[in-house]
Amino acid sequence: MINITFPDGTIREYEExxxxxxxxxxxxxxxxxxxxxxxxxxxxxxxxxxxxxxxxIKLNKWEDEEGKHAFxxxxxxxxAEAIELLYPGTKFGIGPAIxxxxxxxxxxxxxxxxxxxxxxxxxxKMKELVSQKNSYQREEVxxxxxxxxxxxxxxxxxxxxxxxxxxxxISFYRQGSFTDLCRGPxxxxxxxxxxxxxxxxxxxxxxxxxxxxQLTRIYGVSFPKAxxxxxHLELLEQAKLxxxxxxxxxxxxxxxxxRVGPGLxxxxxxxxxxxxxxxxxxxxxxxxxxxxxxxxxxxxQKELWETSGHYAKYGKDSFQPINTPQEGEExxxxxxxxxHHCEIYKxxxxxxxxxxxxxxxxxxxxxxxxxxxxxxxxxxxxxxxxDAHIFCRPDQLKDEFMKVIDIILYIFxxxxxxxxxxxxxxxxxxDSEKYIxxxxxxxxxxxxxxxxxxxxxxxxxxxxxxxxxxxxxxxxFIVRDALGRKWQLGTIQVDYNLPERFxxxxxxxxxxKHQPVMIHRAPFGSMERFVAVLIxxxxxxxxxxxTPDQAVILPISEKxxxxxxxxxxxxxxxxxxxxxxxxxxxIGKKIRDNELKxxxxxxxIGEKEQESNTVSVRRQGEGDKGVMNLEEFAAFLQNEVESQxxxx
RNA sequence: GCCGAUGUAGCUCAGUUGGUCAGAGCAGCUGAUUUGUAAUCAGCAGGUCGGGGGUUCGAAUCCCUCCAUCGGCUCCA
Numbered sequence: 244m245i246n247i248t249f250p251d252g253t254i255r256e257y258e259e260x261x262x263x264x265x266x267x268x269x270x271x272x273x274x275x276x277x278x279x280x281x282x283x284x285x286x287x288x289x290x291x292x293x294x295x296x297x298x299x300i301k302l303n304k305w306e307d308e309e310g311k312h313a314f315x316x317x318x319x320x321x322x323a324e325a326i327e328l329l330y331p332g333t334k335f336g337i338g339p340a341i342x343x344x345x346x347x348x349x350x351x352x353x354x355x356x357x358x359x360x361x362x363x364x365x366x367x368k369m370k371e372l373v374s375q376k377n378s379y380q381r382e383e384v385x386x387x388x389x390x391x392x393x394x395x396x397x398x399x400x401x402x403x404x405x406x407x408x409x410x411x412x413i414s415f416y417r418q419g420s421f422t423d424l425c426r427g428p429x430x431x432x433x434x435x436x437x438x439x440x441x442x443x444x445x446x447x448x449x450x451x452x453x454x455x456x457q458l459t460r461i462y463g464v465s466f467p468k469a470x471x472x473x474x475h476l477e478l479l480e481q482a483k484l485x486x487x488x489x490x491x492x493x494x495x496x497x498x499x500x501x502r503v504g505p506g507l508x509x510x511x512x513x514x515x516x517x518x519x520x521x522x523x524x525x526x527x528x529x530x531x532x533x534x535x536x537x538x539x540x541x542x543x544q545k546e547l548w549e550t551s552g553h554y555a556k557y558g559k560d561s562f563q564p565i566n567t568p569q570e571g572e573e574x575x576x577x578x579x580x581x582x583h584h585c586e587i588y589k590x591x592x593x594x595x596x597x598x599x600x601x602x603x604x605x606x607x608x609x610x611x612x613x614x615x616x617x618x619x620x621x622x623x624x625x626x627x628x629x630d631a632h633i634f635c636r637p638d639q640l641k642d643e644f645m646k647v648i649d650i651i652l653y654i655f656x657x658x659x660x661x662x663x664x665x666x667x668x669x670x671x672x673x674d675s676e677k678y679i680x681x682x683x684x685x686x687x688x689x690x691x692x693x694x695x696x697x698x699x700x701x702x703x704x705x706x707x708x709x710x711x712x713x714x715x716x717x718x719x720f721i722v723r724d725a726l727g728r729k730w731q732l733g734t735i736q737v738d739y740n741l742p743e744r745f746x747x748x749x750x751x752x753x754x755x756k757h758q759p760v761m762i763h764r765a766p767f768g769s770m771e772r773f774v775a776v777l778i779x780x781x782x783x784x785x786x787x788x789x790t791p792d793q794a795v796i797l798p799i800s801e802k803x804x805x806x807x808x809x810x811x812x813x814x815x816x817x818x819x820x821x822x823x824x825x826x827x828x829x830i831g832k833k834i835r836d837n838e839l840k841x842x843x844x845x846x847x848i849g850e851k852e853q854e855s856n857t858v859s860v861r862r863q864g865e866g867d868k869g870v871m872n873l874e875e876f877a878a879f880l881q882n883e884v885e886s887q888x889x890x891x
Numbered sequence: 892g893c894c895g896a897u898g899u900a901g902c903u904c905a906g907u908u909g910g911u912c913a914g915a916g917c918a919g920c921u922g923a924u925u926u927g928u929a930a931u932c933a934g935c936a937g938g939u940c941g942g943g944g945g946u947u948c949g950a951a952u953c954c955c956u957c958c959a960u961c962g963g964c965u966c967c968a
Contacts, residue, residue, distance in 0.1 A: 346963095359896060359962095445963030446894025453965045457894055460963070488961095492902080501941080501959055553968060560892095560966090579968055613892055613966060614959095622967080712968060731967090763968095800925045824928085847927055859927080 248299040263290040264431055267302055278302045279435065280313035280428045287313070289381055289428040305467055315340035317379060317418075317430040318369075318439065318465040319347050324421035325368035326461075330355055334398040335423070336449055336458045343475075343727065344464030348447050350400070350456065357459050362441040365461070373436050377419040379429035386410035389424065400449065400458075438472035439465045485725040487778035488619040494783050494841070496774070496791075497620060506617040506624030508771055513791040516820065518770050520789050521777075522605055525629055525654070525766065532650060534603040534631055539583035541607060545573040547582040550744055552679045556713055562611050580606035581763060584632040585745040588759075593749040598759060599635035599643055605770070606630045620775035621730050627770045633762040634747065637687075640760050644695040644718075644735060651720055651733040651766045657888070658777060658786075664721045664729070665701055667692055671709030678713050684739035689716045691737050691760075714740045715763075725779040732768040732776065737761075787843050788884040794844035796858070797824040806853045810846065810873060817877040821846070844880070 244256045247266060257266065263281030267274045267290070281288050282301040287309055294300075303310035319338035326333055326349055333355075336348030351357055384392070386405060392415075393401035401424050405413065416425045418433060430436075440463060447460040466472045483489070491497045496514030503509060510518060526536070545564050548554040557578065564573035577583065584602045593600065607627045616622050635643050655663060669689050670678050678685070696704055696718060704718075711717060720733035738761040741747075748756045767773035777785070787793060794814070798807040804823075811821045822842065846858040851870075858876055860868040871879060 356895085443962050444895055447964045448893080451965075453893080457964075459894075462963080499960090505959070548968095551968090557968060561968095581968085608968090610968075615892065615894095615964080616966065617960090714968080797928070798925095799927055802925080845928080849927070861927095 245294065246297040247294070248297075250301050257294075259295050260293040262293055263288065263300065263302060266300065274302070277304045279304060279307075279310035279430060282309060287428050289313075289379065290431045291378070292381060292428075312340045313428050313430055314435065314467070315345040315465060316425075316428075317433070318436055318463065319345040320379070320416065320418060320421060320423055320425070320429065321369050321372055321433055321436060321439075322365065322441070322461065322463060323347050323349070323423060324372055324419050325365050326351070327421055329365060329368055330357070332397075334396075334400055336400045336447075337404075338423075344442070344462060346460050346462045348449070348458040348460045350458050357444065357461070359444055362444065362461070366439055366441050366463075369436075369439050372419055373433045373439075375419060376432050376434045378432040379416050379418045381427060381429075382415045382417065384413050384415050386413055389413045389415070392422070393424070435467050436465050437467055438469045439463060440472055440476065479726070482725040482727075485779045485782045486619075487621075487724075487775040490778050490783040491620065491775075494778075494791075496778070504624070505614065506612060506622070508620055508623055508625070514774070516791040517785065517789060518774060520791075521767070521770065521774070522629070524657075524788075526603075528650060528653065529601075529603050529631065532601075532646065533599075534601040537584065537587055537602045537604050539577075539580060539587070539604060539606065541609075542574045542576055543583060545575050547586075548575055548578070551582050551585075551741060552714065552744060553578065553582075556679075560611060562609055576609040577606070578608050578610045580604055580608065580628065580630045581632060581741055581761075582745070584630075585741060585747060585761075588632075588634050588747055589745065593634070593759070595636055595749055595751045595757070598749060599633050599639055601631055601633045603629075603631035620771045621724065623771050626772070628765045629767045629770065629773075630763070630765050633764065634742070634749075634759040635762070636749070636751075636757070637760055640691050640737065640762070641695050641698065643762055644691060644737065645699055647735045647762065647764045647766075648695065648699050648701075648718070651735070651764075654766045655720065655733070658780075660722055660732075660776075660780065662723060663732070665696075665704040666710070666719045666721055667696060667704055667706045668710030668712075668717045668719055669706060669708050670711040670716065674709065677709075678711070680714060680740035680743070684743075685716070688737040688739055688760075692716055692718055692735075712736055714738055717763075720768075722776050722780075724776055730768075730772055730776055732773055733766045734764065734768060736763040738763060784841050786887060787880075788887055790841075790843060792820050792822050792842050793880065794819065794821045794846050795824055795842045796821050796846045796848065799847065799849040803848050803850070803853050806848055810848065810858060813873050814877060817881065819877060819880055846876070 245259050245261070246254050247257050247261070248254050257269070263278065264275060267278040278290060280303045281290055282303065283294060283298050303313070305311060305314065316339065319340065322345070323335055323338055326347070330351045332352055334350040336350065338347030339345065349357075386408065389405045390402055393405065405424060413424070414426060416423050416427060416429055442462045442464060445460045445462070446457040448457050449455040464472070464475060466475065491514070494513060495511045496517060497511055498509050499505070499507070500509060542565060545554065548558070554575075561578055562576045564575055566573060584604070587602055588600060605627050607625065609625045612622055612624050617624070633643050633647070670685060715736050715738040717734055717736035719731045721729050721731050723729055742758050742761050747759050747761075749759055751757045796807045796810055798804050807823045811823060814821055843863050845861040845863065847861065848858055852858055855872070857870045857872045859870050860876060860879070862868055868879075
């Protein structure tokens with residue numbers, strides 16, 4: 244007999260060789276039906292794998308990540324089986340469970356192309372296979388056997404994977420006619436997989452390497468209940484309604500023009516209004532934190548970026564130099580603002596007493612992103628960074644870094660961004676070629692970030708190696724869009740390299756020259772990306788202080804149209820933007836209902852209101868706020884905006 | 892850049908196997924209506940069917956090519 248310890252601490256005795264499924268059955272039949280995988284001493288196991296010693300276990304159901312993982316991983320194998328039957332000779336890459344479903348990378352051979360239209364066929368085959376209730380069987384194999392098996396099959400992808408594994412750690416899983424190299428765990432059999440949907444198809448380089456073959460990646464999702472699939476698909480549909488590209492057009496915030504060029508957004512009046520409100524908000528915050536605004540041109544001599552090191556690294560893949568009538572003269576559209584700001588720092592000798600110098604600019608930059616990378620407003624070729632560079636003494640670095648963290652957290656809080664991830668991006672220790680600067684400088688910069696983050700008590704921060712900028716490590720703030728894709732917004736980067744390259748200095752208390760440290764930072768990241776994510780987070784219902792049109796004026800008949808115009812003009816003086824409902828408006832547009840719903844205030848005017856120089860105020864979703872004269876309303880609204888900002 | 896898909900009026904979409912297939916709704920314009928809030932009525936106007944080539948007696952429909960967009964991959968200063 245062996246002792247099995249449950250998560251709640253209770254211990255029960257079982258026969259040696261008992262399986263997770265046996266244990267679940269011993270507790271209740273319904274549990275046995277719902278359980279999908281098991282943790283044995285914190286290792287993920289199959290339910291059917293025998294337990295031969297005392298162990299602490301946890302049974303994983305659908306609700307547990309580990310349960311879902313096994314479910315989707317098994318679904319991936321099932322899909323592979325279906326594909327192998329439909330496309331004999333297909334070779335398989337990897338097929339993992341992912342956050343929302345699973346995929347498998349397959350190589351059906353050079354003459355075979357799998358397209359969207361084939362997905363239903365594969366789906367159907369999978370469902371057939373499910374009904375066979377094949378079990379997933381684990382088998383430990385030697386490296387030699389494993390290599391031989393896939394060599395016979397001619398699957399070079401699997402043999403490549405196996406050759407990197409250590410003998411004695413290799414296992415196969417079989418279900419039906421399909422055998423895969425796999426660590427597991429898997430479901431006991433296919434029967435729980437009740438609902439399957441293959442979602443999309445994409446090319447994916449083998450092992451993520453651009454120089455290697457591109458396999459066909461098939462994405463799918465599966466569920467234990469048909470209803471759950473329906474709900475999942477419904478959720479995806481809902482998310483599409485919040486897509487910033489759709490709302491951006493509907494709300495008339497921004498557009499693109501093929502004639503202007505891909506990735507070059509055109510901000511429409513309302514979008515520009517929204518953006519301006521955001522910029523003003525940030526300017527106010529920055530003023531309070533000792534930042535000084537600067538303005539620099541959109542181009543600069545190529546030499547600037549040769550000095551910074553950017554040209555050597557990105558020159559070929561950038562917008563190419565601008566030539567002038569002067570032979571040999573070359574300018575670049577600026578892909579970043581740092582060199583310009585460095586030159587501003589150098590404008591005059593700096594004393595240690597002057598530091599930190601914080602130079603801020605909404606700087607528009609141009610980067611030639613790969614065509615396939617462009618994405619609405621989140622990835623564009625011309626965008627405006629809410630950029631600033633802080634030049635400080637080494638002893639001020641940690642404190643300055645922490646202050647920037649405060650600003651970013653404040654802004655995220657203000658805009659109600661709760662679901663963000665913070666990530667420390669360090670260099671890849673294996674690949675020093677990718678980075679400029681000395682090891683010593685990198686050490687210092689990385690240590691500074693780690694210390695600042697620690698001092699801030701940021702616990703959930705993730706450390707990623709190889710994600711650093713080529714000139715320095717950074718702390719990134721990452722937010723998800725409507726469809727769950729991650730986008731980096733705020734960023735803070737520590738840089739010892741540019742100060743060196745630009746020979747920045749200050750005179751210390753010892754009357755000697757010293758080199759300042761530079762912090763690059765952008766709380767929004769870029770106005771474009773930030774607005775995109777903001778649109779998706781708010782579904783186009785912006786907070787009052789940001790919303791482009793804060794009130795809609797409704798004259799109940801044409802007679803009051805002139806008065807409506809007057810009200811609108813009056814409120815403009817208070818920075819309150821209004822729309823006039825067009826039903827009674829001879830010239831003008833009728834406001835669509837869904838648009839009207841997004842405007843927070845409704846001002847109704849009729850005879851009574853016109854005579855008394857007032858408006859009847861309604862707040863969307865809250866009802867009547869009473870009759871107010873125009874000054875009162877302006878004050879009321881401004882008050883609301885203030886209190887909204889203060890309550891943050 | 893790579894893989895797959897898509898591209899018909901400002902927007903959302905119909906257009907079966909190539910032969911009145913250039914259509915509808917919304918938006919727009921012109922009249923009428925004057926309404927205290929999820930679509931007032933009538934009429935008009937809108938498109939080299941993404942661009943260019945080709946096949947055909949005939950192409951929105953088939954083929955080639957370029958462009959843009961979408962889903963991914965790679966990239967992301």
